[in-house]
Amino acid sequence: MAAPQASTVREPSSSIRVFRRVIAIIIVVTFSLAAAGGIIVLLGDIESELTFQVVSTTALTGAFSVAAFCGATLLGRRAQWFGIVTIGLAAASLALSLWFLWGDPPGDETLFQLLYSLILLTAVGSVASLVLLLASTNSWPVRIALALTLGVLSLAAALTLVTIWIETAWQSDWLMRLTAIVWILAALGVVVVPLTSLLLRKGKAATPTSSDPMSDSASSDSASQSSGQASPAPHLSASALHRLEAAARAQGVTADELLDRLLDADDRSAPGPQS
Secondary structure (H helix, E strand, O other): OOOOOOOOOOOOOHHHHHHHHHHHHHHHHHHHHHHHHHHHHHOOOOOOHHHHHHHHHHHHHHHHHHHHHHHHOOOOOOOHHHHHHHHHHHHHHHHHHHHHHHOOOOOOHHHHHHHHHHHHHHHHHHHHHHHHHHOOOOOHHHHHHHHHHHHHHHHHHHHHHHHHHOHHHHHOHHHHHHHHHHHHHHHHHHHHHHHHHHHHHHHHHHOOOOOOHHHHHHHHHHHHHHOOOOOOOOOOOHHHHHHHHHHHHHHOOOHHHHHHHHHHHHHHHOOOOOO
């Protein structure tokens, strides 16, 4: 009987776990402070510019914290580089948004285009991170669907970036139609791929394969128990062996000799067949 194969899932290193914990703490503390500030200013004059700025800061911090958390879920996995990029995009988008909200940036159209581009890429990165996290790569149909979904998401982001940086692109009717169609396909893949992976995973867990040695042994054990036959223990436990050796040393004999004495004494004490 072949031995069961060991799991190939890699456990995240201690540095990755610490980094993930630090990111989670930063997200929780930052969002909590922003939420507290929003509540405080809402208790005062809600029509002031300060109230608008603080409440907007709370909303921006919450949105980009969720995006950063989506990227942090990939840390310690094969696609952790994508998670790190998503976290960087979320941080850059939040910093630029707060600069526009609290500072006095120049009225250059390029800065607005950069802000819109960063927000778009952060949103796409967070969604792709969740798809990579939820989709299992053990099934080849899921792997193909995952690759297609990520490709369609990239194409949708690229087409949207074209409309952001090229003003005349909005005048092209076919480009607008194509962009909308690609986004619909991307949304379809984002929903279908994780659900399909989850259904396949549950199906495999519910129907064990006949080649699984653990399932074979479990079925044989249940069959022997149903027939009333008790399977003997293959070996003594470590504690029993230790006690046997200690008793043998106390009597100055080996463990085998002590066992033979006990078995002989048990045979002599057993009552013979009655006539």
